[in-house]
Amino acid sequence: MTLDKNATPASGQPTEPATGQPTGPATDESAATNGEPAAGGQPGTAAEKEVLGLGALLGRGFGGLPVLVLLVLGLSLATDTFLTGTNLDNLGRQVSIYAIIAIGQLLVILTAGIDLSVGSVVGLSGVIAAKAVFDTAGSGPVLLAVVLALLVGAAVGLLNGVLVAILKMPPFIVTLGTLGMARGLTLLYTDGRTIQPLPRSFTQIAGGEFLGVANLIWLTVLIALLVGFGLRRTIWGRYIYAVGSNPESARLTGVPVNAVLLSVYALSGMLAALGGILLASRLGNGVPTAGTGYELQAIAACVIGGASLFGARGSALGALVGALIVGLLNNGGTLLGIDPFWLQVAIGALILVAVGVDQLQGRRLVRRGA
């Protein structure tokens, strides 16, 4: 996302990049504080800044970036093992799969929806890819297996999208249904058994490196950049925020609301499928229960990264940072020898703090508007 800012054609307007990104008051104001203060004399400007003070403190609106920096600093100082190549590589690999799924989830959340089926799609696509390479014993093209699994993920997403957009069913219920269906189909397909061993050509997808950095990490960064660009700099992205803000207003403005919804659910399914393929590749086997509970991890990452479940607020960078924060807490906890049960408590509390800050901010903005 920061790359985008630099890439914006210079126009002599320091606030330009921020206005291209409709993520609400906090981001816009942050840009104003960096450059010159927002146009003076306007009532409310100062009040917003005051609101921002609280938000900035906890990293809202920056997608949790300050929290992330603090965590990294803290862990670097507190342990000798954190800032080592092996640990960072390990951390990157762990976080990548979560982050990819979270970015898909974010697209849905931006439209004020939710996709509970992603965890099951991880399992389903993982075993489909695993089975395809297992049956051909690695002689068949791995690419075909990957494409097949991605298509299955997209198909589940598309089904979600059709039910939500065209039949107007609530996203929570729709994806709760497909969560059960996809998991059941996975177990039926595998008879509940793990598929292994998988050929090296397949495990290399996640295991391989490029320029000394794991493929997984490259892929995650690439996806975050692509989705970030799509959200901030394309018509499609703007339409997603519009639909999330108010679908009826969007429809009456000529936004193709159904097409937007179909696209985000399909993409969420496809990115979950990618996560599933990478997980199977990383583990070296296709586990039918893989991905259980990942939907909640993904939602947590989005929310910690500044997304609002009411839609129209959040960014791809935020989802990535959110996933990193959760990953760092887990990783750091292990390094520091903290009881993993307490870590769960901490991550849960972090979600409440993140959403609580949002609420406070929202309430103050409303009061100001009165």
Added chain:
Amino acid sequence: MSSDDPVVRLRGVTKAYGPVTALEDVDLDLLPGEVHCLAGENGAGKSTLIKVLTGAVARDRGEYQVAGRALGSRPSPVETRDAGIGVVYQELSLLPDLSVLDNLTMGRFPRRLFGIVDRGAQRRAAQDHLDRVGLGDLDLTQPVRALPTATRQLVEIARVLGTEAKLVIFDEPTTALSEREAAALLDRVGALRDAGHTVLYVTHRLEEMFEVGDRVTVLRDGRVVATRPVAEYDHDSLIQAMVGRPVQNLYPGVRHEIGPPRLEVRGLRIAGFAAPVDLTVGRGEIVGLAGLLGAGRSEIVRAVFGADPVQGGQVKVDGVRVPAGSPRAAARHGVALVTEDRKESGLLLQLSIEANVSIASLGQVSSGSVLRGSRERRHVEQAVGGLRLKYGSFGDPVTSLSGGNQQKVLLARWLATGAKVLLLDEPTKGVDVGAKADIYQAIAEMARNGLAVLVVSSYLPELLGLCDRIVVVREREIVGELPAAEATEEKILRLTSPPTSAADLSAPMPAQAPLESR
């Protein structure tokens, strides 16, 4: 007017939101048995003043007395209610799914032992409240949702009276009412005064203040400019007091040539309409749609835009047929709709001013589908130019704007698309006087540039001042048409009202009248 002690007395009341002072040193005396009007532009502090009176917000400084008894510095809404302050809200505060009965006694259920509701007592109390507003024969078991807006309003008034209110505050009560229903409501307000209640009446419609008000307090920028008998003002001097500068004629005045038909609606079959709808609007022409609330005006503009499905007929723009039932197709063919409810079906509240303006014309500011930031900025600046939009920066959230400026954003959104036909549903609802004039100017300017404009409004002076021609809708049918030169409020009212009561419009409306239009 009585010289008794005031029912409500405010002295030096000040309220600030952060650095923004909403009220400064406000003194107000509300006397027994008077209708006291509160006048001021949006943002002048009217809403805050009401909130201070009801305890919705705490004042920072100043005294607040009800019937000579001082209230604490942070009275709660329950305390102010018990002290005798009742409010009829702009957005009705009834619970739509509960019955009339439950709504009337909500929060004050007559109880027996163990908290069991005494249905008999509840029913008697509710009936008593309804009788007072002339709704004696309303079915108590109906859910409020099933009632027409005007009737709901009366139920709300009945509810407020049921709290034994010493002061009844009306906050923009006629916004959602038709001309006729509003007249009935004003009679009701007069009756309350005659029964000895004190009324604080807040409205944007100046005519109503002259009709029903005894005294008026004018607020400007949070300060009281004057408190005087209404009779000492006339229309222009009151506006001048509110705005702080003389305002020329609100309406744009001189009209010009009307060109060939631009919007042609032929045999449009709309759900619930007995007959197909035919309408033509010429280039540069402004046509008004008049009618009672629920007569089908909004349905017509929504059907033309394709917002709701239609069962047949066609819409043409410059002779080109617009595919039915798709707002996207309508927008592409140059049709634009600004709906009645900005927040529900117009604005994208989480997005910036800029994103709200450009959303309908993103294709014009992108290469392929990639947005060009600086091109978008220029495009938005151009669309907003001439609308006198008051804003901080384009990146600010659209919610930072006042109602009138939000409406301008919606106009700019469609101006930016290069629309040919503009459909406006209540374009000045909840908009203050200064912004109203700007919006009228903008509409006239668009017409001058060749747009065909169709305006729905419940505010007759607006239609008369703005339109070249007025089409009247009654009970889901177009029943007549009047050229601007011949139209008068009375002629329009005669057409909008059902034939049975059209015979005697000058007589006071019975309070039950709104029920007939159900």
